Amino acid sequence: MKQGAFSVAVLSGVVGIASAALDVDFGSADSIRLAAKDVAFDAVSYYKGNETGETPGVLGYEPLIPGGNGEYWWWTGSVFASTLIDYWFYTGDDSYNAIVSQGLAHQAGPNRDYMPPNYTHSLSNDDQGFWGVAAMQAAELDFPTSSLDWSNLAQNVWSWQVSRFKQEETKEICGGGLRWQVPPSNAGYNYKNTVSNAVLINLSARLGRWTGNSTYVEWAERAWTWLTDVGFLTEDFRALDGAHVELNCTDINKAEFSYNAGVLLQSAAFLYNQTTGDVQTRWRERVAGLTNATLARFFEDGYHFELSCEGRDGACSSDMLFFKGMVTRFLASTVQVAPFTKDRINEVLKTNAEAAVKTCTGGDNKRQCSFSWAKGKFHDSTDLPSQLNALSALTVLLQDEVSQKSFATNATSNPGGGSEGGNGSGSNNQGNGGQDQNGNGNGGSAGTTTRVTVGVLLAGLVAALL
Numbered sequence: 469m470k471q472g473a474f475s476v477a478v479l480s481g482v483v484g485i486a487s488a489a490l491d492v493d494f495g496s497a498d499s500i501r502l503a504a505k506d507v508a509f510d511a512v513s514y515y516k517g518n519e520t521g522e523t524p525g526v527l528g529y530e531p532l533i534p535g536g537n538g539e540y541w542w543w544t545g546s547v548f549a550s551t552l553i554d555y556w557f558y559t560g561d562d563s564y565n566a567i568v569s570q571g572l573a574h575q576a577g578p579n580r581d582y583m584p585p586n587y588t589h590s591l592s593n594d595d596q597g598f599w600g601v602a603a604m605q606a607a608e609l610d611f612p613t614s615s616l617d618w619s620n621l622a623q624n625v626w627s628w629q630v631s632r633f634k635q636e637e638t639k640e641i642c643g644g645g646l647r648w649q650v651p652p653s654n655a656g657y658n659y660k661n662t663v664s665n666a667v668l669i670n671l672s673a674r675l676g677r678w679t680g681n682s683t684y685v686e687w688a689e690r691a692w693t694w695l696t697d698v699g700f701l702t703e704d705f706r707a708l709d710g711a712h713v714e715l716n717c718t719d720i721n722k723a724e725f726s727y728n729a730g731v732l733l734q735s736a737a738f739l740y741n742q743t744t745g746d747v748q749t750r751w752r753e754r755v756a757g758l759t760n761a762t763l764a765r766f767f768e769d770g771y772h773f774e775l776s777c778e779g780r781d782g783a784c785s786s787d788m789l790f791f792k793g794m795v796t797r798f799l800a801s802t803v804q805v806a807p808f809t810k811d812r813i814n815e816v817l818k819t820n821a822e823a824a825v826k827t828c829t830g831g832d833n834k835r836q837c838s839f840s841w842a843k844g845k846f847h848d849s850t851d852l853p854s855q856l857n858a859l860s861a862l863t864v865l866l867q868d869e870v871s872q873k874s875f876a877t878n879a880t881s882n883p884g885g886g887s888e889g890g891n892g893s894g895s896n897n898q899g900n901g902g903q904d905q906n907g908n909g910n911g912g913s914a915g916t917t918t919r920v921t922v923g924v925l926l927a928g929l930v931a932a933l934l
């Protein structure tokens with residue numbers, strides 16, 4: 469991630485009236501699914517990674533690579549993958565699974581840890597982390613693969629980040645915490661930021677749930693404690709951007725970006741779900757506080773407004789253009805693992821999608837979307853992040869359609885079974901104490917496997933954790 473410091477802009481969104489070329493009936497799951505299909509198609513039309521001579525997984529070449537067009541940074545390829553994995557999960561349309569798998573595999577690099585040598589010059593902890601997160605998501609959703617062990621990729625990323633975190637604790641600068649950049653020679657190595665640590669928390673929370681191994685949950689708590697101690701996460705749950713090591717992290721850059729809050733919220737939700745007793749109460753308070761803060765700061769009028777840059781024309785960097793879709797998906801998965809947030813969050817997800825779709829009247833086919841949902845109509849230009857944002861906004865409305873599916877763990881996962889096509893994408897856990905069963909899915913209406921929820925299994929994990 470390459471953002472600089474930004475001051476907080478004044479909110480100025482006014483919703484206008486526009487007729488959407490994407491004709492969506494928000495009361496109908498079929499209608500939402502059809503619209504999502506169009507938006508996904510237009511999003512993928514920007515992707516060149518599967519063409520001869522192109523690099524799988526990335527959305528263009530970084531400015532620092534010779535001949536690079538400088539449009540999108542390396543990490544954004546992981547957002548493309550995550551969005552399409554969720555698209556497949558919510559709709560059952562597997563049209564893009566092959567290019568997503570190919571990209572995730574290619575960018576894992578020679579050591580399968582998302583540190584491919586091509587990108588060392590700009591490698592940051594958050595960048596590596598977001599790729600790890602995409603691999604973890606693939607594991608949890610039993611995303612079909614013939615050759616890769618998704619959770620192993622995520623674990624490799626986690627191991628690297630924890631070893632760096634330990635090193636920082638030894639040095640006592642800022643009391644610990646991950647730096648932004650990885651190689652000391654990179655500009656930004658002297659900055660510690662919220663998102664790098666938040667992504668480590670996210671991975672820890674989810675690996676904890678995946679394995680049932682409490683070491684991960686302890687790490688999530690450790691990194692969370694650091695974020696609050698250093699003051700990056702405030703008492704009223706504002707997630708501030710970061711600070712410099714020269715000043716022992718006292719010069720906090722107060723810019724607030726939605727994805728910082730979003731990653732923390734979703735992580736807290738996963739931790740809430742897998743803990744019990746007082747510990748669970750603490751995570752529940754964090755979930756509640758971050759839900760409030762996220763909705764109040766970034767969804768004041770019922771749709772996402774990127775506080776720190778939107779409203780100042782051209783002030784959102786190419787990185788920031790991706791945040792809306794990410795946060796939308798974080799909110800939706802928060803509902804899944806922390807259902808007590810459902811009413812509050814779902815109300816907003818609906819108005820959010822309606823606002824997004826109003827912008828989808830652009831491009832040659834008159835259905836492409838644009839970035840600023842506050843404008844209430846198409847404006848400026850078409851671009852890939854705007855398509856991904858609108859796609860996320862639509863797909864998360866299909867939550868009820870997938871309520872019978874739930875996130876896998878290492879005991880239930882069977883991604884290989886899904887790669888054959890036709891026989892479903894996951895194992896069928898019958899609450900039999902975690903035995904793997906390679907059952908056939910009884911194909912749901914959207915063409916995906918209906919899986920018995922792993923709630924029973926989860927209860928077992930909770931017992932194992934505490």
Ligand SMILES: *C1O[C@H](CO)[C@@H](O)[C@H](O)[C@H]1NC(C)=O
Nearest residue numbers: 550601605667670731734801
């Ligand atoms: C964190 O975990 C969720 C839940 O599986 C995943 O969907 C999401 O992409 C992750 N978010 C980040 C940014 O870490």
Ligand SMILES: *[C@@H]1O[C@H](CO)[C@@H](O)[C@H](O)[C@H]1NC(C)=O
Nearest residue numbers: 512518519520563564566567
């Ligand atoms: C790349 O993937 C897209 C989407 O699946 C597909 O339409 C296109 O034909 C593929 N291109 C090549 C060269 O395989």
Ligand SMILES: *[C@@H]1O[C@H](CO)[C@@H](O)[C@H](O)[C@H]1NC(C)=O
Nearest residue numbers: 523524574575576577584586
């Ligand atoms: C690294 O760059 C080379 C040359 O452009 C390319 O062939 C290769 O696919 C790239 N690897 C990754 C992981 O992007």
Ligand SMILES: *[C@@H]1O[C@H](CO)[C@@H](O)[C@H](O)[C@H]1NC(C)=O
Nearest residue numbers: 640641642643697698716717
């Ligand atoms: C730097 O900050 C940490 C806590 O954030 C503190 O423990 C440490 O004493 C500080 N070091 C200096 C030199 O002030």
Ligand SMILES: *[C@@H]1O[C@H](CO)[C@@H](O)[C@H](O)[C@H]1NC(C)=O
Nearest residue numbers: 678679680681878879880902
């Ligand atoms: C899941 O991971 C845990 C911790 O690594 C391990 O002890 C357990 O055996 C794994 N379970 C399965 C079914 O692979």
Ligand SMILES: *[C@@H]1O[C@H](CO)[C@@H](O)[C@H](O)[C@H]1NC(C)=O
Nearest residue numbers: 623627679680681682683684
């Ligand atoms: C739990 O995970 C940690 C970190 O990966 C590992 O070192 C430890 O061996 C695991 N414990 C068990 C019981 O699998």
Ligand SMILES: *[C@@H]1O[C@H](CO)[C@@H](O)[C@H](O)[C@H]1NC(C)=O
Nearest residue numbers: 753754755756757758759760
């Ligand atoms: C969140 O907001 C709700 C409603 O506005 C309020 O009742 C609740 O106390 C808040 N919770 C936290 C933890 O801030």
Ligand SMILES: *[C@@H]1O[C@H](CO)[C@@H](O)[C@H](O)[C@H]1NC(C)=O
Nearest residue numbers: 741804805806807874875923
């Ligand atoms: C944990 O998540 C599952 C879905 O994966 C959900 O059914 C369950 O209610 C959640 N637990 C709690 C305590 O909210």
Ligand SMILES: *[C@@H]1O[C@H](CO)[C@@H](O)[C@H](O)[C@H]1NC(C)=O
Nearest residue numbers: 888889890891892907908909
């Ligand atoms: C699906 O499962 C059935 C029963 O096990 C088997 O006969 C069939 O060949 C499988 N189909 C595919 C496409 O793997």
